[in-house]
Amino acid sequence: MPDQPKVIVCDQLLMDYFGTLLDEFTPPAFWNSSDPMARLHEIGSEVRVLITYGGNPRLPALVSALPKLGAVLVSGAGYEGIDFDMLRARGIVCANNGPGNSEDVADLALGMALAARREIIAGDRFVRDGSWTVTGGITKSFCSMRAGIVGYGYIGKAIGRRLDGFGMDSAWWAPRPQPAESRCRAETLLDLAKSSDLLFIACPGGEATRRLIDRHIIEAVGPDGLIVTVARGSVIDEDELIKALRDGRLGGAGLDVFEQEPTPAARWTGVPNVVLSPHRGGVTDAARLRTIELTRQNIRRFLAGEDLFDRLI
Amino acid sequence: MPDQPKVIVCDQLLMDYFGTLLDEFTPPAFWNSSDPMARLHEIGSEVRVLITYGGNPRLPALVSALPKLGAVLVSGAGYEGIDFDMLRARGIVCANNGPGNSEDVADLALGMALAARREIIAGDRFVRDGSWTVTGGITKSFCSMRAGIVGYGYIGKAIGRRLDGFGMDSAWWAPRPQPAESRCRAETLLDLAKSSDLLFIACPGGEATRRLIDRHIIEAVGPDGLIVTVARGSVIDEDELIKALRDGRLGGAGLDVFEQEPTPAARWTGVPNVVLSPHRGGVTDAARLRTIELTRQNIRRFLAGEDLFDRLI
Numbered sequence: 076m077p078d079q080p081k082v083i084v085c086d087q088l089l090m091d092y093f094g095t096l097l098d099e100f101t102p103p104a105f106w107n108s109s110d111p112m113a114r115l116h117e118i119g120s121e122v123r124v125l126i127t128y129g130g131n132p133r134l135p136a137l138v139s140a141l142p143k144l145g146a147v148l149v150s151g152a153g154y155e156g157i158d159f160d161m162l163r164a165r166g167i168v169c170a171n172n173g174p175g176n177s178e179d180v181a182d183l184a185l186g187m188a189l190a191a192r193r194e195i196i197a198g199d200r201f202v203r204d205g206s207w208t209v210t211g212g213i214t215k216s217f218c219s220m221r222a223g224i225v226g227y228g229y230i231g232k233a234i235g236r237r238l239d240g241f242g243m244d245s246a247w248w249a250p251r252p253q254p255a256e257s258r259c260r261a262e263t264l265l266d267l268a269k270s271s272d273l274l275f276i277a278c279p280g281g282e283a284t285r286r287l288i289d290r291h292i293i294e295a296v297g298p299d300g301l302i303v304t305v306a307r308g309s310v311i312d313e314d315e316l317i318k319a320l321r322d323g324r325l326g327g328a329g330l331d332v333f334e335q336e337p338t339p340a341a342r343w344t345g346v347p348n349v350v351l352s353p354h355r356g357g358v359t360d361a362a363r364l365r366t367i368e369l370t371r372q373n374i375r376r377f378l379a380g381e382d383l384f385d386r387l388i
Numbered sequence: 389m390p391d392q393p394k395v396i397v398c399d400q401l402l403m404d405y406f407g408t409l410l411d412e413f414t415p416p417a418f419w420n421s422s423d424p425m426a427r428l429h430e431i432g433s434e435v436r437v438l439i440t441y442g443g444n445p446r447l448p449a450l451v452s453a454l455p456k457l458g459a460v461l462v463s464g465a466g467y468e469g470i471d472f473d474m475l476r477a478r479g480i481v482c483a484n485n486g487p488g489n490s491e492d493v494a495d496l497a498l499g500m501a502l503a504a505r506r507e508i509i510a511g512d513r514f515v516r517d518g519s520w521t522v523t524g525g526i527t528k529s530f531c532s533m534r535a536g537i538v539g540y541g542y543i544g545k546a547i548g549r550r551l552d553g554f555g556m557d558s559a560w561w562a563p564r565p566q567p568a569e570s571r572c573r574a575e576t577l578l579d580l581a582k583s584s585d586l587l588f589i590a591c592p593g594g595e596a597t598r599r600l601i602d603r604h605i606i607e608a609v610g611p612d613g614l615i616v617t618v619a620r621g622s623v624i625d626e627d628e629l630i631k632a633l634r635d636g637r638l639g640g641a642g643l644d645v646f647e648q649e650p651t652p653a654a655r656w657t658g659v660p661n662v663v664l665s666p667h668r669g670g671v672t673d674a675a676r677l678r679t680i681e682l683t684r685q686n687i688r689r690f691l692a693g694e695d696l697f698d699r700l701i
Contacts, residue, residue, distance in 0.1 A: 178555065182530040185554075186502030193499050193672075195665065196509050202664035203657075207650035212666060216674030217495040240553020241498075242491065337520035344516075351515035352508065353525060359506075361529030 079121040082374055083141070085131055089150055093367055097126070100374075115140045124148060124374055129171065129280075130156035138165065146170070146377045148370055149387075151357060152177065152230065155280030155307055159388050170373055173385030174229045175366035176357030180331075181233035183356040184275055184305045187329030191301055191350045192217045192273075215299070218242055223271030225264060225288070226278025226306065227253060234275050246270065249278065268295035272326075273303070280307025290315045293325050303329040305356045308336065320346050331356045392434040395687055396454070398444055402463055406680055410439070413687075428453045437461060437687055442484065442593075443469035451478065459483070459690045461683055462700075464670060465490065465543065468593030468620055472701050483686055486698030487542045488679035489670030493644075494546035496669040497588055497618045500642030504614055504663045505530045505586075528612070531555055536584030538577060538601070539591025539619060540566060547588050559583065562591065581608035585639075586616070593620025603628045606638050616642040618669045621649065633659050644669045 082100035084090045087107055090097070108114050115137070122141045126148045127134055138144055138161065147162060149171040162169055190196055193214050201207055222238050222245040224231045231247060235258055238245045246259040248267040253260070261267035264287065268274055274296050278284050288302070288311040296302055302325065304311055313334045319325035327348035336354055343351060373383050395413035397403045400420055403410070421427050428450070435454045439461045440447055451457055451474065460475060462484040475482055503509055506527050514520055535551050535558040537544045544560060548571055551558045559572040561580040566573070574580035577600065581587055587609050591597050601615070601624040609615055615638065617624055626647045632638035640661035649667055656664060686696050 178531050179529050182502060182554065183506050183508075186499070186506050186508050186530070189495060189499030190503055190508050190512075193496050195496075195499050195503050195663065196512055198665040198668065199503075199509055199663055201666050202651060203653055205650070205653040208666045208668065212668045213671050213673060213676065214668060216492050216672040217499070218491050219672075219674040236555065237550075237553040240550040241495065242549065337518070338515065340516055340518040350508065350512055352511040353514050353521045355511065355521065355525045355527060358526050359529040359532075360526060361532040363526065 079118060081121055081378065082124040082126065083115075083119065083122050085125060085127040085133070085137060089126065089128065092150070092363065093126075093370070097367065097370070100124075100126075112136065112140065124377055126150055126370060128156070129153035132156065134158070135161060138162070138167070146373075146383065148172075148373050148383075150366060150370065151175070152180070152228075153280055153307055154387055155309070157387070163388060168377075168383060168386060169388050170383040170386045172366050172369055175369050176359070176362035177229035177233050179359045179362040180230050180277075180305050180356035181237055183331055183352065184230075184234050184277070184303050184329075185237050187331065187350045187352060188273060188275070188301060188303045189217055191303070191327045191329045191348065192220070196350065220273040220301070221245070221271055222273040222275065223247065223261065223267040224275045224277060225249070225267065226276065227256070227260075228277070228279075230277040230305065231275070234277060243273075264292060265295055268292045271296060272300040274300065276302065276304035276306045276310055278306050278310060280309050284310045286310070286312045288312065288316075290319070293319045296325060298323055299326050301327045301329070305331045308332045308334040308338075317342070317346055320349055392431060394434055394691065395437040395439070396428075396432065396435050398438060398440040398446070398450060402439065402441065405463070405676065406439075406683070410680065410683070413437075413439075425449065425453065437690055439463055439683060441469070442466035445469065447471070448474060451475070451480070459686075459696065461485075461686050461696075463679060463683065464488070465493070465541075466593055466620060467700055468622070470700075476701060481690075481696060481699060482701050483696040483699045485679050485682055488682050489672070489675035490542035490546050492672045492675040493543050493590075493618050493669035494550055496644055496665065497543075497547050497590070497616050497642075498550050500644065500663045500665060501586060501588070501614060501616045502530055504616070504640045504642045504661065505533070509663065533586040533614070534558070534584055535586040535588065536560065536574065536580040537588045537590060538562070538580065539589065540569070540573075541590070541592075543618065544588070544590040547590060556586075577605060578608055581605045584609060585613040587613065589615065589617035589619045589623055591619050591623060593622050597623045599623070599625045601625065601629075603632070606632045609638060611636055612639045614640045614642070618644045621645045621647040621651075630655070630659055633662055 084101045119141045124146045129149045147169040154171050218241045224247040227247045227249045246261050248261040248264050329350040331352040397414045432454045437459045442462050460482040467484050531554045535556050537560040540560045540562040559574050561574040561577050642663040644665040
C-alpha cells in the first residue's frame with residue numbers, strides 16, 4: 076500500500092466486500108480509524124479513482140476531499156444517488172459495474188417468480204408441518220404466463236434469455252428503443268403491463284423512475300398476475316402494491332428491493348402471496364469475483380488513460 | 389353418460405382431477421357408491437379404456453373386472469406400478485401422458501433449485517422476522533453451476549432447455565443414447581455426478597431405477613453440490629441423502645418426491661439446506677388442461693383403431 080494511494084474505496088463495508096483483493100488501494104482498516112475524513116485529507120492528495128455505492132450519501136464530501144479525483148466507479152448496477160452534475164463540474168467521469176452481478180440478479184428474479192407462482196415457500200411449510208397438500212394441491216402454471224420486462228439493460232436482457240428457456244412469450248419496455256433487439260418492445264409501459272401476467276421490474280432507480288409502477292400499472296397486471304422487482308424500492312408505489320395484494324387486485328409479488336431497507340417486518344404481516352428477499356439479488360460469490368475483476372479492469376483503464384467500460388458520464 | 393360406458397376413470401380422486409370434462413365417460417359419483425367394484429361388474433362389460441395413476445395398487449382388480457379392456461391410459465408421466473406383463477397377457481396396450489405436465493414439472497425443478505441455492509425461503513424469513521440479512525448476506529451463485537440431468541425424456545429435456553436460458557453448462561445421462569441430441573451425454577451416471585454440482589433427477593421410477601442415486605452418486609455431487617429430484621422417491625436412497633446433508637457431504641437438496649408420501653415431517657427436522665415440496669410438480673391448472681386434452685386424444689385414437697401417442701407397450 077503506497078503512502079499516497081491512487082485509488083480509494085468509500086467505506087469499510089465495501090472494503091470488506093472487495094476483501095483483500097482491493098486492499099492494495101486503500102490502507103487496511105482506514106475507515107475504522109478515529110476520524111477517517113480527517114485522515115482522508117492527509118492521504119487523499121493523489122487519489123484519482125473512488126469506488127462507491129450508487130446510493131452513498133457521503134459522496135459529495137468524499138469528492139470534495141479528493142483534489143485529483145478523476146473517476147468514480149460504482150460498485151453495483153444502481154447509480155440512483157450519484158449527482159452527475161457535481162461530477163461533471165469537476166470533469167470527473169463515472170461508470171457503474173455493468174454486468175458484474177446482472178446474471179445473479181436475473182437468477183434471483185426468476186427464483187422469486189417461480190417461488191411465488193408455484194407456492195414453493197408454502198409447499199415447504201406444508202411438508203414440514205405435516206399438512207402435505209391443501210385442497211387439491213394445485214398451483215398455477217408458471218411457463219404458461221406471458222412476461223413483460225421493464226428496463227432492458229444487462230439485467231433485463233438476462234431475465235429475457237431465461238424466459239426464452241422456459242418457452243415463455245415475453246416483451247419489454249424502456250424509454251429508448253434498441254433497434255438490434257429481436258424481442259418485442261411494447262409501445263408504452265401500460266401496454267406492456269396489460270399484455271403481461273408476469274411483470275419483471277429491472278430499470279434504474281432515481282427520480283426518472285420514481286413510482287413508475289403505480290396503481291394503474293399494478294391493476295393492469297391484475298388479479299392473476301405477478302410483479303417481481305429487482306430494481307430499486309423507489310420504482311414501485313409500495314403502499315399501492317400492498318393494498319392491491321390485500322384486495323386481490325394483484326395476484327402476487329416478489330420483492331428484493333424496498334422503499335426503506337431494511338423494510339419494517341410489520342409492514343408485510345398478513346399481506347398475501349408475496350415473496351420477500353433482503354436485497355441480495357447480486358450478492359453471490361461469483362458476482363463478487365466478477366465485480367472485483369471488472370473494477371480492476373476499469374481502474375487499470377482509467378490510470379492508463381483509456382475509456383471506461385460501462386461509462387455513465 | 390351411456391349405461392354401458394366405453395371409458396372409465398379408476399377412482400373418485402382422479403375423476404375430480406379430470407372434472408366434468410371426463411364425466412361423460414364414467415357415471416358421476418360412481419366411485420362414491422357403496423360397492424363400486426360390484427357395480428363395475430354390472431356396468432363394465434363394454435369398457436375398452438381405463439384411465440389410471442401409474443402407482444394404482446387396484447389396477448389388477450380393475451383389469452380383471454373389465455372383459456373388453458383394450459387400453460390403459462396413465463394420467464401422469466410415472467408408470468412405475470404398472471404390471472406390463474399382466475397387460476400384455478390380455479393384449480392390452482398402455483400409454484402414459486407424455487408431455488401433459490412435463491413443462492410444469494421442469495418449472496418446479498428449476499424453482500426448487502433456485503430456492504435452495506439462493507436461499508430464498510431463508511431470505512423470506514429474514515425479512516419477516518426483522519433480521520434482514522445474516523453475516524454478509526452472500527449466497528452461492530446459481531448460473532455458475534454445472535448441471536447434470538438424470539433421465540432424458542420430456543421432463544429432462546424441458547429442464548435442459550431452461551438451463552440453456554440461464555447460460556449454464558449441462559450434460560445428461562440415461563441408459564440409452566439419443567443420437568440426434570446435441571446436449572452431451574455422460575459416459576456413466578457417476579461421471580455425470582462427478583462433473584456436476586447441480587444434479588436433476590428426472591428418470592422413471594420402478595425396479596430399474598431403485599436407489600440409482602446412492603451414496604457414491606451423492607458424494608460425487610459433493611459438499612458444494614445440489615441434488616433436485618422430480619422423479620420418484622424410490623430413485624434416491626433417502627436415508628443416505630439425509631445423512632449426507634447432515635454431515636455436509638452434500639451441499640443441498642430439493643425434493644418433490646419421497647420414499648413415502650406424505651413423507652413423515654419429523655424425518656426432515658434439522659436436516660439443513662433442503663427444500664421440500666408435496667409432490668406437486670405436475671399439478672397446475674395448465675398441466676391439468678393439457679393432460680385432459682392428451683387423454684381425450686388418446687381415447688379418440690384408440691376407439692378409432694389408431695395407435696396411441698406415448699405408447700409404453
